[in-house]
Amino acid sequence: MPMKPIYFDYASTTPADKEVAALMADTMVRCFGNPSSVHSFGREALALVAKARRQLAELVGARPQEIVYTSGGSESDNLALKGAAYARRQRGNHIITTAIEHHALLHSCKQLEEQGFAVTYLQPDNDGWIDPAEVAAALRDETILISVMFANNEVGTVQPIREIGALARDRGIWFHTDAVQAAGHLPIDVAAMNIDLLSLSGHKFYGPKGIGALYVRHGIRLESQIAGGAQEWGLRAGTENVPGIAGLGLAAQKAQAEQENENKRLGKLSERLIARIEAELPLARLNGHREKRLPGNVNFSFLGISGESLLLNLDMAGIAASSGSACAAGSLEPSHVLLAMGLSSELARSSLRISLGRENTAAEIDYLADQIVAVVRRLEDMKASGSWR
Secondary structure (H helix, E strand, O other): OOOOOEEOEOOOOOOOOHHHHHHHHHHHHHOOOOOOOOOHHHHHHHHHHHHHHHHHHHHHOOOHHHEEEEOOHHHHHHHHHHHHHHHOOOOOOEEEEEOOOOHHHHHHHHHHHHOOOEEEEEOOOOOOOOOHHHHHHHOOOOEEEEEOOOEOOOOOEEOOHHHHHHHHHHOOOEEEEEOOOOOOOOOOOOOOOOOOEEEEEHHHOOOOOOOEEEEEOOOOOOOOOOOOOOOHHHOOOOOOOHHHHHHHHHHHHHHHHHHHHHHHHHHHHHHHHHHHHHHHOOOOEEEOOOOOEOOOEEEEEOOOOOHHHHHHHHHHOOEEOEOOOHHHOOOOOOOHHHHHOOOOHHHHOOEEEEEOOOOOOHHHHHHHHHHHHHHHHHHHHHHHHOOOO
């Protein structure tokens, strides 16, 4: 067992960067003014809010005034989906999304369906990839919004965002993407990719929890989901979380600066792990697209092996990983993403998600591979002998 537990669940959440944490601590004590106040304390806080807005805008190729602060990815998704649907209901009532979205978006769509909106849920191929031709085929005269996640949180597949965005733009349909897993990790240019609305969350790229943002293209008018003051151009009422916003901005700036080199490093570590697992466990199934995937995301299914048993055994070996998405970790139901990709319930329940981050090393990858192979073989032997069911 390693000297300390090894974290391989960065897709669930990341530790706050030390510089980000220090900035937030200083801000809480030194810059406590309300950004809406006209005195010097308020102006100082407002300056920090504006600086972070510029940093986030640079991360996704937007303008600062197009960044709206939220409490995180779930609120951003809710504001984008419901805000767009309610604002455009006089133009149509049809929304296109996919069956592999995060539950924040899927549950928002279900609520909209209960209010008379029609939603088409596109199915991915076996790699979790959405074909733009399928999006085009689903379009209707009454389609007002398309929402396709940038990169999947469970299997890491990266979608053809630019192509789907172009389809929407040509027809005057708003296009939203949940980029919670992609922002800070993949290059994003909202203008070049034809994106109208984009959700992101700070704790996915070494920023604080409880803070995120929604990019809203200039000219888009959403219906606010929180009544109150006029903060965030009337889209998100409530006194701004200045320490969180400052931390979010710095985390975005650092992620952008480190992105290219970190992606290359994580890509090599992922390839190292995949090669070991496939060489030593030939029945293992790699989930997600082999090339079009997040560099630090590795998802395998091991037929006949309980994902929960695998996780518990790895935890005893000092390894923290995930089975399915973290938000659904308490559920015994198989992953909706893997089922949509065509996996059987049994195979979906045998999945293991490894997500890598800044602190992981080649030595840790080798230890992880050793433990996965040993645990899977041990569980297979127990099942074959009848000592485990």
